[in-house]
Amino acid sequence: MTAATQQVEPTTADEDILAVAREQVLERGEGLSQDQVLRVLRLPEGRLQELLGLAHEVRMRWCGPEVEVEGIVSVKTGGCPEDCHFCSQSGLFATPVRSAWLDIPGLVTAAAETAETGATEFCIVAAVRGPDRRLMDQVRQGIAAIRESGNDINIACSLGMLTAEQVDELAEMGVHRYNHNLETARSHFPNVVTTHTWQERWETLQLVRDAGMEVCCGGIVGMGETDEQRAEFAVQLAELDPHEVPMNFLIPQPGTPYEHYEPIEGPQALRIVAAFRLALPRTMLRFAGGRELTLGDLGAEQGMLGGINAIIVGNYLTNLGRPAQRDLTMLDDLQMPIKALNDTL
Template sequence: MKIIAAQMDWQSLAEKALHGECLSLEEGLAVLEADNDEVLLLMQAAFKVRNHFYGKKVKLNMIINAKSGLCPEDCGYCSQSIVSTAPVQKYTLLDKDTLLAGAREALARKAGTYCIVAAGKGPTDKELSQVVDAVKEIRQTMPLKICACLGILNDDQAKRLAEAGVHRYNHNLNTSKANYPAITSTHSYDQRVETVEKVKTHGMSPCSGVIIGMGETNQEIIEMAYALRELDSDSIPINFLNAIPGTPLVHAGRTPSMKALKVLALFRFICPSKEIRVAGGREVNLRTLQPLSLFAANSLFVGDYLTTAGQEISADYQMIEDLGFEIELNAL
């Protein structure tokens, strides 16, 4: 496969993506296995696609950990899972005033999307009502798009969230179908796919992404991108594992920075028109190469993640400015 990578014309992959054609498995492997000397040329090709659909705009998202450390699931990457011994805060779903304060903070950070995330297999009726009440008031008083991430939903729950005004629902595939049993046993890959399809039927925009660095092969990374293309996910967060002490995946190595850039380019080629977000773990895995990520990605989180710290917000603003890019503000 190295021979294919050495002979690959990266601009031809950009043209293929712009014409709506999907990369072959062999082309995808060529991207992921490219020599590091090819990375700048690869990112230039990815930027051609990104620029066509998004110009130099960068979408900002802010996340609030609306319920922490009480999850009964056994996801190996998560510090909030039942099998984790990480010293994280534990609290039930935040009240409406706290969720509203988070929305105001999102606006102050120039975020266009406010992400309400609650750990757990799925919301109780009481929890859903709390989120619905907060969402309704946010929609009435603030120019924010709202993304909810509450776990697996039934039809009635999806309907209530959509009617309340939730724009987008996040439910990540996380890894490949083949690798999924190695990551969690308390729910299935298919259940995640079903939830994404369910939110689509109720008119919410689907947000679904992956976590890179959990033992998957390069072929499985490509299969993840194919799966998200098939799901027609509008927003694709690309997380890079931040191995947290106390979690089963604590000993997983970080994704090399150059490999992380190749992954972002791959997803841009396979899902060319979608919002690609460089998400959790970018600071730990991309390190000083974070600015290059925005030549493929067009979105990022500002501030902290669920249980880990993010880069200083001022550093994100500076990075965007230094690239000659600009923050995309909502026009609701």
């Protein structure tokens, strides 16, 4: 039963939302409703640590202590025909990013470097509306070469919108998880992207689920959305019930329509992370792009103790991340075990 359909007792304004969440989410494992998430997002800053502590308890209760580590690589960078306003890879904006392809040896090397960090996931990403025959063949050859090298890391893909035939082909290649972000609340999406719809993305995710692959779907916060739309988005993700939700924070990219947006502040970002954990108690919640800019080192540690249980290490496509070893050291310092490969197969 999803957060969108479950029957939840209505709460009144004088009830403490964290007390409600402790009973509803921590004890029963039922995600917060949209109105309840909104109330969490509007908690005063003085209650942030209490909120983070509850989110961590929920993560430990319903997901356990392990952290899944992932690396990503772009097999096709830049030149995308879509107008996602946050993205430096759109060919419609005057950004510094130029179109480029990664060759098969480069893909094998990237997968090996990812595996060396202890990561169990390697995600192949392409800046496209959806894959053409050339890209599908490149992915097939790349996966075969990675396997022939002796690397048994799990392989995920993020190649845009898919047809049913393409979904089946990726599943046959051995792709076990597919990422396709909804990016933001349905009500805000037309302000972010105009060249395709939120519904088109949703339909691809349903095809992925029907094919038996794991669904990875999240978005970006800080793109001008309201608290109400953040709450809406959290519950829409809960309705989708993805295996994983990547949490990205906007990096204002030169040349894009959002280049002058101010990054959201660290305490606000942590409150959003915790609110999403309370809406999605059983879902893998992954720190992704923008956390270094928004949170810094201390904030990253607070996030890991505030509901996060997965992390991308290394770089994020066209943006630099922290060195992988710094994140691995952080997890060691926090005594958070890294999920083993044999537990993910």
